[in-house]
Amino acid sequence: MTGSRRWTLARYPAGKLAESDFALLADGGEPPALQPGEVQVRNRMFAVAPTIRNWLRPASGWHRAAVPLGGAIRGMAACEVVASADPGFAVGTRMIAMSEWADRSVIRPAQAPVPVFQMPEGMDFAEAMGPLSLNSLTAYFGLLEVGRPRAGETVVVSGAAGSVGSVVCQIARITGCRVIGIAGGAEKCARVLAVGKADAAIDYRADDVGQRLRELCPGGIDIFFDNVGGDQLRAALGCMAPHGRIVACGQISTYDRGEAAETGLDMMKVVYGRIRIEGFVVGDYVGRAEEARKVLAAWVRSGDLEVSVDLRSGLEALPRALVDLFSGANRGTVLVVND
Numbered sequence: 505m506t507g508s509r510r511w512t513l514a515r516y517p518a519g520k521l522a523e524s525d526f527a528l529l530a531d532g533g534e535p536p537a538l539q540p541g542e543v544q545v546r547n548r549m550f551a552v553a554p555t556i557r558n559w560l561r562p563a564s565g566w567h568r569a570a571v572p573l574g575g576a577i578r579g580m581a582a583c584e585v586v587a588s589a590d591p592g593f594a595v596g597t598r599m600i601a602m603s604e605w606a607d608r609s610v611i612r613p614a615q616a617p618v619p620v621f622q623m624p625e626g627m628d629f630a631e632a633m634g635p636l637s638l639n640s641l642t643a644y645f646g647l648l649e650v651g652r653p654r655a656g657e658t659v660v661v662s663g664a665a666g667s668v669g670s671v672v673c674q675i676a677r678i679t680g681c682r683v684i685g686i687a688g689g690a691e692k693c694a695r696v697l698a699v700g701k702a703d704a705a706i707d708y709r710a711d712d713v714g715q716r717l718r719e720l721c722p723g724g725i726d727i728f729f730d731n732v733g734g735d736q737l738r739a740a741l742g743c744m745a746p747h748g749r750i751v752a753c754g755q756i757s758t759y760d761r762g763e764a765a766e767t768g769l770d771m772m773k774v775v776y777g778r779i780r781i782e783g784f785v786v787g788d789y790v791g792r793a794e795e796a797r798k799v800l801a802a803w804v805r806s807g808d809l810e811v812s813v814d815l816r817s818g819l820e821a822l823p824r825a826l827v828d829l830f831s832g833a834n835r836g837t838v839l840v841v842n843d
């Protein structure tokens with residue numbers, strides 16, 4: 505497409521993700537004619553998500569979105585239709601869709617891997633990609649539907665200063681639970697208390713997480729909402745209350761490995777503790793997204809929910825923004841504006 509730049513996969517990351525794993529290509533020539541059912545969009549804002557790292561490896565059974573070498577990097581984007589061969593998506597339609605890290609892309613809405621969300625009048629990109637984003641829906645459905653909290657219970661959240669984790673902390677508070685957030689460093693822990701409104705924070709870089717959990721949760725953890733996996737998951741499993749629930753949302757501490765990580769979980773703790781460990785993907789709940797967005801918007805209006813956005817600028821900023829998620833350099837939901 506004329507004048508459109510696109511980020512592609514230059515090489516499979518060897519361990520730690522690096523900016524040099526990506527290459528920015530400029531497309532030349534005329535845009536291809538649209539086939540029936542296709543739309544051409546201008547990508548105006550990108551949501552940068554850790555799971556994109558999981559797609560940067562050779563295709564295997566469970567990485568359904570694997571990117572081939574030289575292929576375009578994909579992720580959720582707020583886009584605007586600029587040409588259309590789909591009568592359901594007129595030129596000017598604003599929508600949230602799985603798109604490419606590119607200035608412009610061609611999308612087939614009816615076959616999109618994540619159902620396309622057509623933004624209603626009055627909703628802006630920052631709202632759709634911030635407080636009402638898929639990450640907020642992840643927190644909402646993961647905690648309420650998978651974790652099923654009851655007032656008075658103790659909820660522990662890993663990755664608690666992050667995009668999903670911070671919203672989980674706040675919803676747990678709204679539900680009447682006691683909340684403990686785990687994050688890396690004193691500044692992030694301060695955010696867990698100030699923005700996440702948690703009752704306590706654990707700095708996994710400085711503290712012995714297992715010991716702090718035992719001190720802070722004498723009655724055990726009722727719900728562990730896990731964004732991180734690894735050592736933090738093992739420590740939390742050791743402190744679960746009987747009939748506790750572990751919400752397996754993500755395992756970011758393992759994404760830089762080229763293969764599935766050993767969990768080293770003491771499964772007899774699961775057996776004797778009658779613990780339920782349940783994974784989920786937010787896509788399971790897209791049919792109920794409108795219901796959740798209404799509730800989330802009401803919490804934002806009432807001041808009960810605050811979503812911090814880490815806004816970056818320009819298509820060039822995308823690889824750095826993704827790398828930052830793995831060093832903890834992000835401060836909340838990372839969005840990249842492409843004006």
Ligand SMILES: NC(=O)c1ccc[n+]([C@@H]2O[C@H](COP(=O)([O-])OP(=O)(O)OC[C@H]3O[C@@H](n4cnc5c(N)ncnc54)[C@H](OP(=O)(O)O)[C@@H]3O)[C@@H](O)[C@H]2O)c1
Binds near residue numbers: 666832838
């Ligand atoms: N199941 C689903 O449908 C679904 C949907 C969306 C997201 N997710 C998952 O939710 C999790 C959070 O995603 P997000 O978009 O909200 O990202 P985020 O939490 O805003 O950012 C990632 C954070 O992870 C922490 N981190 C990175 N590497 C780590 C490591 N090795 N050990 C411990 N912590 C590490 C860092 O926080 P610190 O500075 O505190 O270390 C970093 O800031 C991810 O696991 C993601 O895959 C799942």
